[in-house]
Amino acid sequence: MTRAVGDGILPAGWRPAAPPADRLDAVADDLLDLLDHVDHALHRYGVAPGHAIVAGLREFRALPGAVAAAIVHTDPAVPWQAAHDLAVRRSAVLAAAAPLDRYADRLGWAGAGRAAFDGRWAVLSAHLSDGLPASLAAAARHGARLAHWYAGLRAALRDFFLRYGTGPAAVDLRTAPVGTGGAAELSASGTAAVAAADLGAACFAALRPVLADGGALRRGVPGGSGGRDEPVARGGGRVLRVEPE
Amino acid sequence: MTDEREARVPREVDEAWIEAATEHYRRLERCRAVLADRAAGADVTVRSGDGLVEIVVTADGAFRDVRIAESALRSRSARELSRTVLAACQQARTAAEWAQEKLHEQLFAGFRYPD
Numbered sequence: 001m002t003r004a005v006g007d008g009i010l011p012a013g014w015r016p017a018a019p020p021a022d023r024l025d026a027v028a029d030d031l032l033d034l035l036d037h038v039d040h041a042l043h044r045y046g047v048a049p050g051h052a053i054v055a056g057l058r059e060f061r062a063l064p065g066a067v068a069a070a071i072v073h074t075d076p077a078v079p080w081q082a083a084h085d086l087a088v089r090r091s092a093v094l095a096a097a098a099p100l101d102r103y104a105d106r107l108g109w110a111g112a113g114r115a116a117f118d119g120r121w122a123v124l125s126a127h128l129s130d131g132l133p134a135s136l137a138a139a140a141r142h143g144a145r146l147a148h149w150y151a152g153l154r155a156a157l158r159d160f161f162l163r164y165g166t167g168p169a170a171v172d173l174r175t176a177p178v179g180t181g182g183a184a185e186l187s188a189s190g191t192a193a194v195a196a197a198d199l200g201a202a203c204f205a206a207l208r209p210v211l212a213d214g215g216a217l218r219r220g221v222p223g224g225s226g227g228r229d230e231p232v233a234r235g236g237g238r239v240l241r242v243e244p245e
Numbered sequence: 246m247t248d249e250r251e252a253r254v255p256r257e258v259d260e261a262w263i264e265a266a267t268e269h270y271r272r273l274e275r276c277r278a279v280l281a282d283r284a285a286g287a288d289v290t291v292r293s294g295d296g297l298v299e300i301v302v303t304a305d306g307a308f309r310d311v312r313i314a315e316s317a318l319r320s321r322s323a324r325e326l327s328r329t330v331l332a333a334c335q336q337a338r339t340a341a342e343w344a345q346e347k348l349h350e351q352l353f354a355g356f357r358y359p360d
Binding site for chain 1: 257258259260262263265266267268269270271272273274276277280281284342345346348349353358359
C-alpha cells in the first residue's frame with residue numbers, strides 16, 4: 001500500500017534510513033585529550049591577535065575542546081530511534097485507518113443521520129489516512145535528518161583528528177613543557193600557543209560547513225513540505241548535508 | 246578532561262574572554278622577548294675541574310668561546326683534553342639553563358599564568 005503523504009509518496013512501511021557509522025568512538029578519547037590540551041594552552045597562553053582561531057572563537061562561543069566534547073557525547077542513534085518509532089506509529093495508523101473506510105461504506109442506514117455521519121466521517125477519515133500519517137512522517141523525517149546531521153558532525157570531528165592528530169602542531173603542543181612554570185615554559189609558550197590555535201582553528205574549520213547545514217535543518221519545520229526524505233551525501237560521502245527546505 | 250582542569254578552563258567564550266586572551270598573549274610575547282634579550286646578553290663561564298678549559302656560554306645556550314690553557318697542550322693527551330672539553334661543554338649547558346632560570350625568576354617573580 002502506498003499513500004500520498006505530505007510532500008511525497010511514502011510506502012506504508014517506510015522507515016528512515018539509519019545514520020552512517022561515523023567511527024568517532026574509536027578515536028574519541030585521544031581526540032578529546034588533544035583538544036583538552038588545546039583548550040588548556042589557549043587558556044594559559046592566550047591567543048595571537050589576528051589568528052584564525054579568534055574568528056572561530058567568536059563564531060562558536062566555546063573553546064574547541066568543549067565543542068568537541070558536546071559532539072562526542074551526543075549519540076545520533078537517539079533522534080534516529082525516535083524517528084524510527086514515529087515511522088512505526090505511522091504504519092500502525094495507516095493500517096488501522098484502511099478498514100475503517102470499508103466499515104463506514106457498509107453501514108446500513110440512510111437519511112439525515114447518515115449525512116451528518118458522512119460529513120464528520122470524511123473529516124476524521126482524512127485525518128486518519130492522510131493528515132496524521134503526514135505529520136508523523138514529517139516529524140520522523142526531521143528526526144532522521146537531525147540524526148544524519150549529527151553523524152555528519154561526528155564524521156567531521158573524526159576526520160579532523162585523523163588529519164591533525166599526529167601532525168606537527170599536535171607534536172609541538174604535546175611536547176611543550178606546559179605547566180612547568182619556569183623559563184623553559186615561557187620560552188616554549190609561543191610555539192605551544194600557536195600550535196593550540198592552529199589545531200583549534202582546524203577543528204572549527206572542519207565543523208563549520210556541517211554546522212552551517214544545521215542552520216538549514218533548524219529552519220526546516222517538521223510537517224513542512226519540499227524537503228528530501230534523507231540527507232544527501234557530499235564530499236565523497238564523508239560529510240552529510242541537509243538540503244535547505 | 247579532568248574535573249580540576251574543567252573547572253579552570255571556561256566552557257563558554259565571550260568577547261571579554263577573547264580580549265583578555267589576546268592581551269595575555271601579547272604580554273607573554275613581551276616577556277619572551279625580554280627573557281630572550283637578557284639571556285642572549287648574559288655570559289656564563291664554566292671552568293673544568295683542573296682549570297685547563299674554560300667554556301663561555303650565554304644563558305640562552307649559545308656557545309661563545311672555548312679557552313684552552315697552553316699548559317693543557319703539554320700536560321694532556323689529545324684524548325684526555327677532548328674528554329675535558331666535552332665535560333666542560335655539558336656543564337656549560339647545565340649552567341646556561343640555570344642562569345636562564347635565575348633570569349626568569351628575577352624578571353618575572355610576580356608573574357602567574359591563569360588558573
